[in-house]
């Protein structure tokens with residue numbers, strides 16, 4: 001069965017839109033500004049270069065062009081609301097740093113405002129002038145001249161997204177005012193999957209249950225049947241403590257992601273895989 005369906009071209013960019021949403025900062029002549037940008041990407045390893053779409057009409061564009069550079073700060077989940085706030089108002093109407101109480105300091109090389117509180121990382125970028133790209137596509141190219149990251153989520157050159165540092169992880173704008181948590185590395189298969197772990201306040205069961213059985217379900221017997229009887233769990237469901245979906249357990253509702261099991265740090269954990277075609 002083929003699960004693919006056409007995607008309307010106005011939605012095509014969303015298919016590749018999982019990169020971290022950034023805050024573009026800029027400062028020049030005593031003025032400073034910050035805006036949200038979902039469209040940024042690396043374009044070169046050495047020297048490190050990036051591209052980011054900065055609409056010509058924005059105050060950010062005006063300041064960045066005047067300054068010859070800008071900062072990219074990667075807001076964490078804690079700054080979702082702030083990100084949308086600075087992405088829906090213009091710095092021409094007032095200093096967004098002051099309005100939203102954003103703490104920033106000058107970056108070490110270009111003096112662009114860098115934000116650390118609530119952010120996972122920042123980069124200072126020196127503009128590489130490409131008048132055609134800027135004019136035709138609002139796309140600004142830049143060389144990264146300094147960068148820093150919170151070691152709780154980025155160490156040794158790698159993102160390290162785990163369940164216990166979820167609040168520090170980056171935001172991924174999916175379009176239409178929705179965002180998602182970043183992928184979590186599944187160490188066994190090196191695949192990248194979305195985390196599905198019970199929040200810390202939910203009880204953890206003594207054992208993990210298979211998220212999904214392959215093939216026809218075998219008749220319940222022995223311990224499983226006894227457990228069902230004890231807990232009065234209807235046939236067709238596997239008992240699990242806490243909300244089954246939050247545990248990556250038996251409940252697989254139509255239209256929701258399905259779970260698979262992965263190994264990490266030597267113990268079994270449930271993980272979510274996006275449904276094919278979802």
Ligand SMILES: Cc1cc2nc3c(=O)[nH]c(=O)nc-3n(C[C@H](O)[C@H](O)[C@H](O)COP(=O)(O)O)c2cc1C
Pocket residue numbers: 021033034035036037038039040053054055057058059060061083084085086087088089090091092173
């Ligand atoms: C989640 C989000 C992502 C955005 N991504 C971009 C982007 O990639 N490029 C862009 O030019 N504007 C983007 N915007 C819109 C700008 O942030 C918005 O125009 C902002 O008000 C400009 O502020 P300024 O005039 O102070 O520079 C985004 C807004 C939001 C909320």
